[in-house]
Amino acid sequence: MATDTGPPARERWAARVSLLAAALAVAVPLVFGGVRGFLLLLAALAGMAVSAAAMWWTLTRRGPVRWIAGLLAVVVPLAVIVVLAVTLLWTLLLSPVLWIIAVWSGRYALRSARGRARPMKEFRTPPPRRPFLLMNPRSGGGKVERFGLVEKAERLGARVVLLDPEHQQDVTELAREAVADGADLLGVAGGDGTQALVAAVAAEHGLPFLVISAGTRNHFALDLGLDRDDPAACLDALTNGVELRVDLGFAGGHPFVNNASFGAYAAVVQDPAYRDDKIGTILELLPDLLTRQRGPRLTARAADTTLDAPQALLVSNNPYRTNDPAGLGRRERLDSGILGVLGVKVDSAVEAAALLLSPDPHGLSVLTALEVVVDSDSDELEVGIDGEAMILPTPVRCLVEPGALRVRVPKKRPGVPAVQPTLEWRRLLALALLVGRTAGVRRHGHRATPESATDKH
Numbered sequence: 001m002a003t004d005t006g007p008p009a010r011e012r013w014a015a016r017v018s019l020l021a022a023a024l025a026v027a028v029p030l031v032f033g034g035v036r037g038f039l040l041l042l043a044a045l046a047g048m049a050v051s052a053a054a055m056w057w058t059l060t061r062r063g064p065v066r067w068i069a070g071l072l073a074v075v076v077p078l079a080v081i082v083v084l085a086v087t088l089l090w091t092l093l094l095s096p097v098l099w100i101i102a103v104w105s106g107r108y109a110l111r112s113a114r115g116r117a118r119p120m121k122e123f124r125t126p127p128p129r130r131p132f133l134l135m136n137p138r139s140g141g142g143k144v145e146r147f148g149l150v151e152k153a154e155r156l157g158a159r160v161v162l163l164d165p166e167h168q169q170d171v172t173e174l175a176r177e178a179v180a181d182g183a184d185l186l187g188v189a190g191g192d193g194t195q196a197l198v199a200a201v202a203a204e205h206g207l208p209f210l211v212i213s214a215g216t217r218n219h220f221a222l223d224l225g226l227d228r229d230d231p232a233a234c235l236d237a238l239t240n241g242v243e244l245r246v247d248l249g250f251a252g253g254h255p256f257v258n259n260a261s262f263g264a265y266a267a268v269v270q271d272p273a274y275r276d277d278k279i280g281t282i283l284e285l286l287p288d289l290l291t292r293q294r295g296p297r298l299t300a301r302a303a304d305t306t307l308d309a310p311q312a313l314l315v316s317n318n319p320y321r322t323n324d325p326a327g328l329g330r331r332e333r334l335d336s337g338i339l340g341v342l343g344v345k346v347d348s349a350v351e352a353a354a355l356l357l358s359p360d361p362h363g364l365s366v367l368t369a370l371e372v373v374v375d376s377d378s379d380e381l382e383v384g385i386d387g388e389a390m391i392l393p394t395p396v397r398c399l400v401e402p403g404a405l406r407v408r409v410p411k412k413r414p415g416v417p418a419v420q421p422t423l424e425w426r427r428l429l430a431l432a433l434l435v436g437r438t439a440g441v442r443r444h445g446h447r448a449t450p451e452s453a454t455d456k457h
Helices: 009-060 064-087 089-114 149-155 171-180 192-205 219-223 231-238 264-270 278-290 349-357 425-433 437-445
Strands: 131-135 159-162 185-189 208-212 241-251 254-256 259-263 298-302 305-308 312-317 339-344 364-369 371-376 380-385 388-393 396-410
Touching: 009 064, 009 089, 009 278, 009 349, 009 425, 089 425, 131 149, 131 171, 131 208, 149 159, 149 231, 159 171, 171 185, 171 192, 185 192, 192 208, 192 219, 192 241, 192 254, 192 396, 208 219, 208 231, 231 241, 231 396, 241 259, 241 312, 254 259, 259 264, 259 298, 259 396, 264 278, 264 312, 264 380, 264 388, 298 312, 298 339, 298 364, 305 364, 312 371, 339 371, 339 396
Parallel strands: 131 159, 131 185, 185 208, 208 396
Antiparallel strands: 241 254, 241 396, 259 312, 259 380, 298 305, 298 371, 312 339, 339 364, 371 396, 380 388
């Protein structure tokens, strides 16, 4: 049995630097500002709370109250910044620098102690001989034409079908016909909703699937590590690619590669005006949705946890990052075989402020589960599946099929940035004081496991 010698010196010193920088970031404005500095820090926290409350009123009210609240949400933080800049200018500049040093050093120490996360395994497979690609010429503001995707795909031997923007077409049926004609790869240049439908056909027939990042947001492509700025680079996978085995989610039998949303957002995307006027539609509908004057009362069951009456619920194909502001909206991997669940329940301006300021807000639930059942007090439920509006009968059963999809990607691609560890000050203190044997043990023996239905309230 190996003997643990404790964490290396560089990790211990990084932890010490992090703790010292964090202490100085707090102490500098207090020491040099005195009582005034302390009161100003309290005022800054109060300003953040007022801004959060004002934002809640902006979303839940109409008329003059909304405009006044919106003005407060903008003016209050600006006023706080100006006051701090006038009274504590040099400490205002120094403290953020110290916090940056503290965060960077702390994450370096914890990341080194934890070790590198295992990347998704790549499989070498022969190039496809009869690839079939569907392309939406309007997707992403015309990326198909702008990047010459049709011409490049055909040069590489693919059969390309352009979708007709003027007529509704069944992409699932088009994909099935291509399989019947002998296609040995299916691909899509379009939005994530279209990607999911064709991906389900590819998974059903055990064929590789090609993602071409020609949509507007391309969340699936982002989490696959593809180049979103150059969709044509995705086509390199046809001749010089590898395969990843990724999970595929289902909500009520409908596939999704990213997520299925319930509650406020799902109701908004149902509105016909949303496509042409997103902000106007959101501002019009949210007051009734957030104050529960409209929409069903949701209940979600994930393993042993029940979420009662959240205004918004998101079930994702693999969990989204929630501990790293720079990585919000991204998934660390797509092959963990679990669903991520985010639930938000806010019923007052005070709870909205707590959602912003509290490190463990009561109104935010973060779970993982193998299956999620979403029910409501109505027979049908509005659902947004990868951004596409649907109405499904209740209850809606969400599940994930591990490794169901073979995704072919280029060998050379940007990749997925490494997830940053949560700053655990107790572990940093243990590392710094050389009593953190646990940190050393975790470095050698700890194995990351899914947050199996752990609830955060």
